[in-house]
Amino acid sequence: MGELRTSRRRLLGIGAGLGAVAAGGLALSAAWARRPAVTGEELRSEAELPQAFSLPLPIPPVLAPVESGAGGDRYEMVQREVEAEILPGYATRLWTYEGSFPGPTIEARRGRPVTVLHRNELTVPTVVHLHGGRTPAASDGYPTDLVLPQGWTGHHAHSMPDDRAVVTDVQREYGFPLDQRAAMLWYHDHRMDFTGPAIWRGLAGLHFVRDEVEDALDLPRSDRELPLMIADRAFDAEGQLAYPSLDPTLTGEHGVEEPFLAGVMGDVVLVNGAPWPIHEVDTGLYRLRILNASNARHYELEAVAEDGRTVPLVQIGSDQGLLAAPVRHERLPLAPAERYDVLIDFAGLPVGSTVRLANRLGSGGTAEVMAFRIAREGASAPIPETLADDLPEWDRSEAAVVRDLAFRAGRMEDGRHGWVVDGLPFDPARTDVTARFGEVEVWRLIADVHHPVHLHLVGFRVLSRGGRTPLPHDAGLKDTVSLRPGEAVEIITRFDGYRGRFLFHCHNAEHEDMGMMANLEIV
Known part of the structure; x- marks a missing residue:
């Protein structure tokens, strides 16, 4: 598998060394001390752009289930290319869920299962991940669980040397039990090496989970x-x-x-x-x-x-x-x-x-x-002083394991530059972290530049930043935490819900595509 990842990155032309990467926006140690506001490089548009605040805010459509019953709700989505007017006067080609960008919103209730059948009418394979979902491994959107276009003959779908790492089909039904707190989740493409361009071209949508705790509060609706x-x-x-x-x-x-x-x-x-x-x-x-x-x-x-x-x-x-x-x-x-x-x-x-x-x-x-x-004019309303009392209260003393995990730039096997977790680029055939079901762990995440780190399956609480108390926006239960340059952030979670193979990775999509992703096995 290491040879495949190296050759794939050679195909994608990932640079010849650290100097070239630095020129593209990855700051070196002197710049890290200044904590730059961004990690990345900006493309400049050539089309005529509209004046700010001249177009109305669209609200994504809500998708209706094709079936509802005592066992939950069933939805169907077609992934297809459309042309849409994003900029006035231009028809922009988009990859979409059900023809819209963002894709249609799914409204769901806590504990009421949802299944979504995805059919791929694009020209490339896709993978669907419900980001923030407490989802069994088979429906989590592992990067090699491909939904293929009809009649697909592309070499990427069949180039994995370990056939066990690849699941392919022309359509796929994802099952989401949604036994989790009310929250706004989102779904997006998660195909290995190509998450960035797929999301960029439109493959993203919202998924709300509602529950009685939220219902009881007098919040705007x-x-x-x-x-x-x-x-x-x-x-x-x-x-x-x-x-x-x-x-x-x-x-x-x-x-x-x-x-x-x-x-x-x-x-x-x-x-x-x-x-x-x-x-x-x-x-x-x-x-x-x-x-x-x-x-x-x-x-x-x-x-x-x-x-x-x-x-x-x-x-x-x-x-x-x-x-x-x-x-x-x-x-x-x-x-x-x-x-x-x-x-x-x-x-x-x-x-x-x-x-x-x-x-x-x-x-x-x-x-x-x-x-x-x-x-x-409109009628105002008070902001509730208290909100939810069902947040988990894990304590550091409960932790069965404390891990250090480094998210840094690194070199691939052939000496080319990429992004790695603990010195290793992503490999579907390798288990990077094994956690025991039900156990509490503390992870210390260490960054070189900006890395928003996302854990699949579980939410976590932020314990500290740089050895100090968390920042105000770190409050609550999270599944993605923003690491700033040169920073170490401690998080705590319990690995429950489901056993199986899941992921953790940087959610800078290009970092993810260039190797900054790792396997988490819950046993």
Whole structure:
């Protein structure tokens, strides 16, 4: 398997050494001390871009089940290419779930099973992962569990020397028991080596889980609860999505060229597929369900009124559901794959004014995300003082194992540069960590540059950053944690739910594709 991974990366042309990678955005030790705001390289659009806050915010459609009964709900999705107007006046080719970007939203209840049948009508294999789901291994979206296009003859589907590592089919039914807390999850492509270009081209959507704890709180609902999938992109002169590639004709697949090894970023910020949209609100309380679906870009969100004052963002939830109590933020950092459940109160703001959702880590167009126009008066509502009392209370003294895991740039077997976990690039045939079912573990995650680290199956709590207390936005139960350059973060979790083979990896999509992923076996 090591030979396969090396040859695959040679095919993708991953650089000739550390100097080239540094030129592409991976900072060296002197720059790490300055804690740069991003890890990645930005593509510049050539198409004509719309003025910010000139297009309405789209709301992704909710998918209806094809079957419902005592045993749960069954859905079907077709993955297909469509043309859609992302930029005004251009028809952009997208890879989609059910023809929309983002894909359609699934609304589910805790403990009510959901099955989703995916059929692939694209030109390349895909894999579906429900990010944040407590899902059996067979439906978790392992990177070699491929959903093939009809009549597929591409060599990648059959090039694994260990046949046990590859599962292929022209369609696949995923089963999600959803025995988990209410939260906003998301589903996206997870194919080995090609997650980045697949998400970039549109394969991402939202999946909500609801429960009685959430129901009992007087939180904004219906049109006062806004899903916001934030994703940066770049467009060529014809309005097509730009992504670095050695050979874009190779079975429709895109590798990553050397300068973008550190991560691909765009200069256009999309929210629910629209560039810098605006949404009409009243002077009441709104709930924002925020996801960073960007490949590599980090954000630091701030809501700014026309008079320059900051409108607080009150965090009530994290990746894996509600917090114990609200946390007030002036600015909210958001790494790739992180989700935040936020309340914002527009009370006291003048009708006719706007509130910008700004990105304090951006410049030019990427300094803006979207805006809200105060269109009318509305009734405000109080923010609950307490939220959920069902968060796990794991203690460090319970830990059966304490592990150190390093996420760093590294060299492949042939001397070329990539990204590795504890010095090793991803290999489907190797078990990297074995955890015993039901045991509590503490992991100390160590970074060289920015790495948003995601664990499949389990949520975790952040114990410390750099030996100090966690930051305010680390509150609650998470499944993705943002490691800053040169930083060590301790997390604690219990490995329960299901036995089998799962993953942990960096959710900078290009880092993941270039080897920064590892196998977790729960026994």
